[in-house]
Amino acid sequence: MxxxxxxxxxxxxxPLHPVARQALLAALDDGWADPARLYSRARRAAQLLDAAREATAATLDVRPDEVSFTPSGTHAAHSAVLGGLAGRQRSGDTLVHSAIEHSAVLHAAERHVATGGTATSVPVDRLGRLDLAAWSAAVHSPGVALAALIGASHEVGTVQPVAGAAAACAAAGVPLHVDAAQLVGRVPVPDGWSVLTASAHKWGGPPGVGLLVVRKGTRWESPWPADEREFGRTPGVVNLPAVVAAAASLRAAAADxxxxxxxxxxxxxxxxxxxxxxxxxxxxxxxxxxxxxxxxxxxxxxxxxxxxxxxxxxxxxxxxxxxxxxxxxxxxxxxxxxxxxxxxxxxxxxxxxxxxxxxxxxxxxxxxxxxxxxxxxxxxxxx
Structure with a gap:
């Protein structure tokens, strides 16, 4: 060796960003209480959570109440796909996705198909770039509830034509989920998406923090049992010190x-x-x-x-x-x-x-x- x-x-x-390390250590001392409670320690934890959400929203140029923290990027992707399909049941039961989605999206698609839904896979070329004509035809087909496109291939680095795919989805009235795990904190995220997911340990945050961003006006229903936390989008108490570290490192990574x-x-x-x-x-x-x-x-x-x-x-x-x-x-x-x-x-x-x-x-x-x-x-x- x-x-x-x-x-x-x-x-x-x-590797863990130095800013993440500093924020994590500070939050371990100051953010261990349940932010849903009313006593002073809990109120301090709630302030930290609100600040982390606002900082993340500002970095992504979204509203704070559109941002939820999940236990992982995989959990966020499952939530995005299954929740997007649940919210659009009246419109159809078809999921359109690229052939090179992350396995988290493909596993959610398999679950959807196993429970009676359908999924359409859109091919890519030899460079790993989405076939936009095939994508447009797929999202314009009857009964499409949701489309999912990875922002950039995590295996080969090819950046996908998200703007073109989003335009096709908008014309068809189909919401678009973008897996932005390799984009957030590194390169600008194109507009036009309805649901976005990312994972903190990709940009130098701690593992165990995912981002689920659902734009206002998107028909999305949580696929999980009811829970009042995180706007009802993901159940359970968040790992607040890790969330604080993730938000701080995201801001630092995006700035650089x-x-x-x-x-x-x-x-x-x-x-x-x-x-x-x-x-x-x-x-x-x-x-x-x-x-x-x-x-x-x-x-x-x-x-x-x-x-x-x-x-x-x-x-x-x-x-x-x-x-x-x-x-x-x-x-x-x-x-x-x-x-x-x-x-x-x-x-x-x-x-x-x-x-x-x-x-x-x-x-x-x-x-x-x-x-x-x-x-x-x-x-x-x-x-």
């Missing part, structure tokens, strides 16, 4: 987002160029232009993805993968599969505020040799 590990998996979970994008984009460009030039039989996937500033994915032929990740980990590099033939599923990533690109030996590299140019250079210097060694071990030579 390297003496200096390099973390390159921010798309899964970004443009500068971070300008810093990280050239590093991702460098990875895309060097990997393609220096590793034989590799495919760099995702849109080279309309993409997230911090994420790049590539696939290496003749290399098992799980073996490659372990080899990189032994050399001190923490990365992720959507590769086929993993021990848990024996299936390729549904995103790579939908794109029709190479999934074998897939590596996803995602940078963060602590990533340096030296980290990237070291990764690029060691990657070709690691891949060559694995191919030699597998009996693949002469490439």
């Amino acid at each position: 390297s003496a200096h590990p390099v973390y390159l998996d921010a798309a899964t979970a970004a 987002a443009a500068a971070e994008a300008a810093r990280l984009t050239p590093l991702v460009d460098l990875i895309r160029a060097r990997v393609a030039a220096e590793v034989p039989d590799v495919e760099v996937v995702g849109d080279p232009v309309d993409r997230l500033p911090h994420l790049v994915t590539f696939s290496c032929l003749y290399v098992d993805g799980e073996v490659l990740l372990h080899a990189l980990d032994r050399r001190g590099f923490a990365v992720s993968s959507g590769s086929s033939c993993t021990s848990s599923t024996l299936r390729p990533s549904h995103v790579l599969e939908a794109m029709g690109v190479l999934s074998h030996g897939n590596v996803r590299v995602s940078l963060h505020r602590d990533t340096t140019g030296a980290d990237v250079e070291r990764f690029l210097a060691e990657l070709p040799g690691i891949v060559a060694e694995l191919r030699a071990d597998a009996g693949v030579v002469g490439l």
